[in-house]
Amino acid sequence: MSAGLLYALAGAALFAFGVAGLILRSHPLRKILAFNVMGSGAFLVLVGLGQRDGTADPVPQAMVLTGIVVSIAATALALALARRQREHGNDKEERDA
Amino acid sequence: MLDPLPWLILLPLFWATLAFVRGPGRGGRLAVAGLLLQLALAGGLARQVAGEGERVYAVGGWGAPLGIDLAVDGLSAVMLLLAQAVALPLAVYARAYYAAHEEGARYFWPLAGALLAAMNALFLAADVFNLYVTLELLGLAAVGLVAASGGAGPVTAALRYLMATLLGSGAYLLGVALLYGAYGSVSLSILAPLLGADAPLAVFLAAALMLLGLMLKTALFPFHFWLPPAHGGAPAPVSALLSALVVKASFYLILRLWLDLFAPLATVAAAQLLGLLGAAAILWGSLMALAQTRLKMLVAYSTVAQIGYLFLLFPLATDTGSVASASAIQGGVMQALSHGLAKAAMFAAAGTVILSLGRDDIARLGGVSSRLPLTLFTFALAGVTLMGLPPSGGFTAKWLLMSSAMHSGQWGWVVVMILGGLLAAAYVFKVLRQAFLPVEAGTQFKPVPRLLEWPAFLLALASLLLGLRAGEVLGLLGAG
Amino acid sequence: MNLAFDLLLIAALLWSAGRALTTPDLFRAVVLFIVFGLLMALAWARLDAPDIALAEAAIGAGLTGALLLDALGHLRGPVRRKSGLIAPSTVMSSEGAGPPAFPTYFLNGLAIVLAVALGLALAGALLLLPEPAISLPREVAAAMDASGVAHPVTAVLLNFRGYDTLLEVAVLWLALLGVLAVAGGRAPGRAPVTPRSARASLKVPRLLARVLAPLALLVAGYLLWAGAHQPGGAFQAGAVLAAAAVLLNLAGLLPGGATPRWVLRAGLGFGLLVFLAVAAAVMGQGVLLQYPPAWAGALIMLIETGLTLSIGLTLAGLFLALSGASRQ
């Protein structure tokens, strides 16, 4: 078994972890972690599977670079929303108190 | 002469960036001008397709599989036209709306520009990884627009929407990875001939993952949970853009993949399952719409229901090449178009009512019929399309889907469509009847600018007249 | 030996990811996630993907980690009351609050079963997959001469699939827009909410920041220049720039803020505009993003320079807007 395929298998497992986490965990920060794990899983499958014959393949590598940037973009937006939501929660609590 | 194809993607990005540089809340006029040009470009492109048929555009001159191809056929041309035709009046509406209602206005124009660029890029893409990038662009722009007003409700809705859309694109991306692993290419035109019924398990998994992810983004029942709060809670121009166009974009992609890529893999059972989910969406969405007490939530649930009709085409189009299949696809596309126009009009009308009345309780709409007659008329005309009554585009869609169902002997869908139409009538008239009540004591109707009422009316009128020009639309659809 | 290393690394990856998602303490979860990111960088290096390894370390583990740690103070614990009493959360479900009801159990169980099934099906599918029909590495190698650069990943990223990159830059810029819209959209005059744990864990000595920041600038320049023929490029360089900005901010030398002035806005839009302008300009000759062969190298360098600046600003902006917004 080539390293590529091995890491692709690991990617599949990570993806499943991420999906489960995204569905099961309720805290937004945890969901953000889960989504990142899921993304990393998909990236590993993309590159690992593409290189299962053992030679480097620049095309999926470039795609993953794109994917990483997309991931941080989504993460930042999600964090902004989660923080804003929490502030609303605090405000509401203060009003209620 | 300008080649419309790449400019449909570059132009909205240009005006979005410039609007951003100009500063918060600025750039509305630029956007309207840009959209006007885009509409002309989309029209030009449609004419090209109608005349010369499908067109492939190799970005960078490399061509698939090394480079990225863009492609346009009848279906993409129709969807591009829809997107610009809905967005232009909505941009005019949004300028008037945000002049009266500042919340959420700060980054509306750059976000809307990015949204349109993403949508146009998606309709033109012919490469599954490039489609992933456009999907992310579209999803983030949509989430940003929902959240932009910053209120507690919209922010919570946006977060939920973001998680749903990220899960969806994650699944899609894994599908892309599997396809690349199986065939070594991500180009639709290269992949399509390689796929057969004997494809390895990974390809079946890829198909399932990609379609599931897109169904989540399209908010097909039971994945609709994120849609009503997001569409119902956003400012009206945003709700209109989202309900009219964004869910259609991911539906378009489902249709595209189903027809062009995964056709050999598609089984009758899978198609029936999609149809059943669509039927459940129609019934559940309509019932939920009927149960709402807030106007915009009702309209949002109506979107859940109307999306269901789109998915009825899959069981009807199983027997590829037959009359039933052709008219099912035509019906599905007509539904996407007419719902796009009508729902944009309806959300815009609801926004006008809210701006004028300062509230959106359905039970307290008394007097709208006499104080905002044009807006109410807009709502009613849009409602005619949703109910699928003649001569609207919604009726033509339903006619085509029903004939297809009868041709293929699938009577169950006919019953669903009839029930769906009646339920739609129930929730539309639930609003209209309240509007006929006398003005409630102590209610102030703020005067609204004409630019708020007329764009919505034109959209509703377009959704109605679409039924009479269906022949041309379907002609274009069949051209590529 | 290699196999043993791979297996160990994969075990560590799975462990850190799993723990990050399950450990009860959020701070621990974030730290575990950063560890996961660094392990991922190792994995990429092991897969002959040094570009991704660099990006993963800088962006995936570094910047994401900084964002997460910064957010942690605002998101940890149940919603606070003025009186200091801890009340059950209303807006956000706090973790571990009471036993879930039956349908939740059922749905959770279903989700776990589905995830396991998905993982197994994927594993099976991967093992059964035959060799692909098309070999893109060969195509890339054949077209390298015409690409204007010597490093294949850069060639793919900025030439063969440059269009993806164009849209990706738009995604990044868009995320910043979203963050600014959300973080800066509040009504003025609202009382700020000071987070409990604040940013104590992230304090950076000023001297360190003053030394590291110019160094980072140098590294970024090198990465940008190197990208043409070896691993590196605009994204990695931009990430290093952003890291410098984050350091300065943490040292208190660079204020955060959720409403950029126009010069800053112009800088943020600059990279995208340069990219768009090049894309549009070359269309006079041919199609979208088709560089004239003689100019390809120069144009790519131009785009990359614009992108580095813009990406650096944007990534830094994501951090500064988020942290600045909470301190307004």
Added chain:
Amino acid sequence: MGEGLGVRDGRGVVSVTVNETLPLLVLASSLIPGLVIFSLPEERHGLRRAFNLTGAVLKLLFIAIMLWGVLHGESYVFRYSVLPGLELVFKADALALLFVTLSAVLWFFTTLYAIGYLEGSPHRSRFFGFFSLCVTATVGVAMAGNLFTFFVFYELLTLSTYPLVVHRGTPAALRAGGVYLAYTLTGGAVLLAGVVWLYGLLGQVEFTQGGVASTLGPEYAGQLRMIFFLLIAGLGVKAALVPLHGWLPQAMVAPAPVSALLHAVAVVKAGAFGIVRVVYEVYGVEFAQSLSLLVPLAVVASLTIVWGSLRALFQDDLKRRLAYSTISQVSYIALGVALFGPVGTLGGIVHLVHQGIMKITLFFCAGNYAETLGIHKVSDMDGVGWRMPWTTAAFTIGALGMIGVPPLAGFISKWYLGLGALEAGMPWVLAVLAVSTLLNAAYFLPILHRAWFRPQTAPWPAENIPMKNGRETAWLLLLPPLVTAAATLLVGLFAASPLSPLDWAKLVAAREYLNWAP
């Protein structure tokens, strides 16, 4: 996307001749005033009136031209392709002209009446706008040249009448509107299923003398029966066939001019007219007979006739009594259609016109009683004949006509229906007619008795319009019922003369039964 997925040819009309434009002009003469009226400010009464009446007169003019033309062998057809194989067709054939003339004439008088009736009430722009749309839809139903076009306008009729029914905005009106929609939209949906099914089998369903369904082989008999059931059920809602009639008594909360139009020409009649078209020109009466579809239809119609009359007996509310009477009377049309043979056809078709004239008279009068004296109940009508002699005279003519007293319009209808029943070999229908006539007398004569022969016992509930210069009520309220009452008398008296409704109905019947000369 594969070839053949869409269709290239979606062109509409290329060139339009005068003969093609006339049907469109007939539609436009109420559509355009309607749209203009919507945009008029509420207080522009004069301009609104001008648009309304100009439209009504123009419509009459266009129809007169077409009547003349059809008698001289011209044909007026307009076609527009919506989808390949799906056309909007407007055609002025004999049957269409019969109905369209009736609608246009009665619209004219109802407009006059409505102007008088709504004097001083709010939301008149909205009212007259939808009123004009409603007539446009009715005219479209009348001139529809195929089943699809018919369906389009049939649904438009539903939509444009709803605002009229709920016009007053009272809880009762809104409730009635809800019931009305529930019935008619469901009916429309059932009709749609039938229409789509039939189009699936036939490709095109153009209204053709002798029908088009008989081209299908005998193996389709089962499907055609199912489709017939769906079509009649869909149409039966508007035609108020028992048990689909529940909406009609509720809808009488609408203002009197609306009720007048609803009961005489627009909604109820559209349903009945649709049944005529389906039996004669979609199935063909002989083919329908061979599928044994006519006897069940006759039975349903007979049940409706008797049931409606029975219920009318027990209503104290005048408009409600009239509403149940409509249920009964409109089914004469369906009954006539179901009687196989030219004479029955004649009876059914002529009743389409006669019932309209008589019933509109009665509703005008009921509106006058309510508007002038506040009388809504039969029990308040004691002595009203001497306070409002002209109105009551008109009412009397209408009521006697409904009972079938010769030589009034209703007599002609019943005479031919009776003869038709014998010709069709269904003598039991005579018994239905006899019972119905007795019941008609039983619920109308007491009203006349109260009005003329009982002294006024209590003050009028609300005398809004006082007696002035010997005029019992406003001119615009009085004139229309007098004209239609006169017409009730005249179409009966001069039934045998050329161009009378009976004569025109003979023309229609002669075309349906090729070997028959009246």
